[in-house]
Amino acid sequence: MRAILVIREFDNFSRILSESGLKVINCQTIAVAPLEDLSEFEAKLDAIKNYDGVFLTSANATEIFRTKLSARNVNFQGKIYVLGKRSFDLLKSENLNLVFAETANTAREMLENIALDELKNKRFLFVRGEKSLRVVPEFLGKIASVDEAIVYRSSRVTIADDKIKEIQAKSANGEIACACFFSPSGARSFLQQFGAEVLHQIKITVIGNTTAEFFERRDLKVDFVARRATAEDFAVELIEYLKI
Structure with a gap:
């Protein structure tokens, strides 16, 4: 065999x-590890109520987001847009307003499943890896405000x-x-x-x-x-x- x-x-x-x-x-x-210094991301989480929603397109980013948000005991009312079942499973037991399209296999497909009126003139946080594709900010750039937070990197x-x-x-x-x-x-x-x-x-x-x-x-x-x-x-x- x-x-x-x-x-x-x-x-x-x-x-x-x-x-x-x-x-x-x-x-x-490759090996994936959180950044040693997450202070910039943590500062954004401390002000998370200023965002209308958060985009998570990888399970690695989702895990770090969940851990850091839980430590703050914040009741975030905005929407959490997640790509991938693994990310959804990581968050489904949390008290969060999740938006998950099971049929979406890419960030673009996820975005195209969201009504534009839901995104226009809003402010979002995109939590990502150091080498993640920038589909989310490029898609939203002309219709919304997007802050990015790098939380992990891949090394050889x-x-x-x-x-x-x-x-x-x-x-x-x-x-x-x-x-x-x-x-x-x-x-x-x-x-x-x-x-x-x-x-x-x-x-x-x-x-x-x-x-x-x-x-x-x-x-x-x-x-x-x-x-x-x-x-x-x-x-x-x-x-x-x-x-x-």
């Missing part, structure tokens, strides 16, 4: 694949030489069916350390169009894009795809 190369640490995605009988090789290429995880050689050998020998990518940052770190040659020998599978576009801009063919932007859906859809 050929293995699945998962470009992240072992988590629920890998667990679902493993429980379906697939062999998984994990290779984490250096892969051991023997691990790189092992994966390259397995790929060359046809022992790996596909590689699974979850973000442009993770894909970029992989290419920097492995090179593109290894991906010429296996299928490239991704979650989300943003990661797919990253590969396409580098003339690397993406074989499978998950229809739903959650790791769990990606795993289930990938299992079905590999049966074809």
Whole structure:
């Protein structure tokens, strides 16, 4: 049985694949951590009642937002616009006015699900990562005021030489069916350390169009894009795809 190369640490995605009988090789290429100094973000939270709403487009930002807001015991009446089921699940038990479009897989799709009159002339806080796409402020820029708060950053995880050689050998020998990518940052770190040659020998599978576009801009063919932007859906859809 050929293995699945998962470009992240072992988590629920890998667990679902493993429980379906697939062999998984994990290779984490990036690590995410909160900024050491969150004072700027905390100052914005202290004045959160000045905002009409908050936009959260990643689970990492959502986790930090939840932790810091809970510590303040603030009863925020504005709307919290969340992208992704994982972010929604993190906040659903909180006393917050959540706006969640289950069918939205990208920030643009989330924004397009919101009536423009709900956004015009309002003031919003966009909580994001250091390298997050700026779809939210670019979309809202002409109709609303948007403050941004960077709360986490992604850093490269250096892969051991023997691990790189092992994966390259397995790929060359046809022992790996596909590689699974979850973000442009993770894909970029992989290419920097492995090179593109290894991906010429296996299928490239991704979650989300943003990661797919990253590969396409580098003339690397993406074989499978998950229809739903959650790791769990990606795993289930990938299992079905590999049966074809």
